[in-house]
Amino acid sequence: MPPITQPPEPFAPEVRAEFGVDPDLIFLNHGSFGSVPRCVRAAQDAWRDRLERDPIELIGRRIQSLLGEVKVKLASRFGGAPSEYGFVTNATEGVNAVLRSMRFEPGDELLCTDHVYRAVRQAMRSRAGECGAVVRDVPVPLPTLDAEALLHAVLAGVSERTRLLVLDHVTSATATRFPVEALRAKLPPRCALLVDGAHAPGAMPLDVGAIGAEFYAANLHKWVMAPKGSAFLRVRADQAASTHPCVISHFFGEGFEPEFDWQGTRDFSAWLAVPAALDFTQALGVERVMRHNHQLACWAHELLVRGLGAQPATPLDGSCLTCMAVVQLPESLRRFEKVEHLQADLYARERIEVPIIDWGGRWWVRVSAAVHNMPWHYEALLKALQTRAAG
Ligand SMILES: Cc1ncc(COP(=O)(O)O)c(C=O)c1O
Known part of the structure; x- marks a missing residue:
């Protein structure tokens, strides 16, 4: 049929x-x-040319302001404040940064669903193992009737020991969209929420500020069509001071923005080319x-x-x-x-x-x-x- x-x-x-x-x-x-798209690749190449033509000026003196301009564009497309965005190279790195920044005690529980991306579960297992905490998968069976049923299944898994819920906005294995919007308000305050938005920006209307999760990690190379190596971690303002990148560098302890903007010398061109990808979809x-x-x-x-x-x-x-x-x-x-x-x-x-x-x-x-x-x-x-x- x-x-x-x-x-x-x-x-x-x-x-x-x-x-x-x-x-x-x-x-x-x-x-x-x-x-x-070719035009985005060309923009990245143009950034590489600019960076090589005058490396000390662009990387040494101006990188923070150049990245700041990109964050303004990200916030105007995906919500929140520009200062809440930290650049990472992929969603896995964003998830790892959150896990490493949080403190867990023996007996604490890190919760995900049985739809979770394997790399994310492994990162959770690694961190939980270091702290004597445990990772638990809550089953969310398919077929599902609707978004409400998905949400109920997730909430049924939250216990008084749950310190962190990691929930995919859109799952990888099952391509299912979870209604994370209503979730923060339904979770107890002691349980932080990390939304794995690897598949979300560019795939659906998104306002990370309105979701209100403590943490939102997302890729830009998928549905925003930005270069590989471009991703972000959005951290709610009250969590900024205690959230650190995976790579600790010069600006440790000086605040979320300087710490994430400088994680050592690297190729910044993927992040700098993100506006070209945003412009590509804007034009279409x-x-x-x-x-x-x-x-x-x-x-x-x-x-x-x-x-x-x-x-x-x-x-x-x-x-x-x-x-x-x-x-x-x-x-x-x-x-x-x-x-x-x-x-x-x-x-x-x-x-x-x-x-x-x-x-x-x-x-x-x-x-x-x-x-x-x-x-x-x-x-x-x-x-x-x-x-x-x-x-
Ligand atoms: C739901 C989900 N989370 C995390 C990731 C990890 O993305 P990356 O490999 O870019 O870190 C993916 C990758 O496809 C994913 O689908």
């Missing part, structure tokens, strides 16, 4: 070509590492890009659910989706034995790049919907999966 919803009108060929994705590749995994229309991607993800979700005869993990209305979706795969595909084998087979035979995920004892395919994607990409994936499932 074909989907009832309609796919959005694709972006113009010259916009899609900006990404330089191999035309022979059906690239359905923007969600992992993103894809940077920020709302338009998010609407396109969401509509395409919802349509692809329905296409795959119906075409594979799967039970949807989240409602078909897309209320728990942003610009990715997962669909459970038919049992017959388990003859590939490992998810990596099926993923490699799709890449080798049809040149389809798409993650196959083993979560909750079931196999899933996760599709991303980005500016460079077209409806036929998902139809090709469906055909490839149907052929294998039948054979």
Whole structure:
């Protein structure tokens, strides 16, 4: 049965070509590492040229004010105050900075869900182990009815020992959007909230100030389409003095901004090129890009659910989706034995790049919907999966 919803009108060929994705590749995994438009790469190259032309002036004397200008732009797009933004190179680093800055006692509990990103759980385990604390996963079963059901499941896991809740805004393995907006007010004050927003900026309307979490870690290389190595940690003002970057350098103890702005000599070009990425979506229309991607993800979700005869993990209305979706795969595909084998087979035979995920004892395919994607990409994936499932 074909989907009832309609796919959005694709972006113009010259916009899609900006990404330089191999035309022979059906690239359905923007969600992992993103894809940077040429104009943003050019802006990063231009920054590298400027930095090399006059390194002491730009890095030695002006880097803090240059980064300050980027933070003003970030705050005007994603909320909060510019001074609350610290640059990190990826979301994992932001999470680690928070974990290392917090003090935990033996018996304390660090809570996440069973949808958590593995690298984040490992960082939690490492820090908990150092302090004699424990990490606990609260199960949030799929399928889910709605956002409210997700929230209830998370809150059911919070105990009086929970000192930190780490919650994905959008999960990686299950592409599910958690309603973090209402959460802070429902948590006891002794439990800090770290939102892992690796997949959130650029994927949905976002106001980190309104969420009110103590900590919000996010990537900019995914849905903002900024260079790899650009990410931020937003820290609520009352937590700023006690939050330190992973790399302790000259300005330790002198405040959140100087500490995060200077973590040793490094290539600052990825962070400095973030405004070029913000300008790219501004020119296309920020709302338009998010609407396109969401509509395409919802349509692809329905296409795959119906075409594979799967039970949807989240409602078909897309209320728990942003610009990715997962669909459970038919049992017959388990003859590939490992998810990596099926993923490699799709890449080798049809040149389809798409993650196959083993979560909750079931196999899933996760599709991303980005500016460079077209409806036929998902139809090709469906055909490839149907052929294998039948054979
Ligand atoms: C939910 C989630 N958290 C954290 C990360 C870590 O991102 P990075 O590898 O850029 O640190 C990812 C990466 O995809 C993710 O999906």
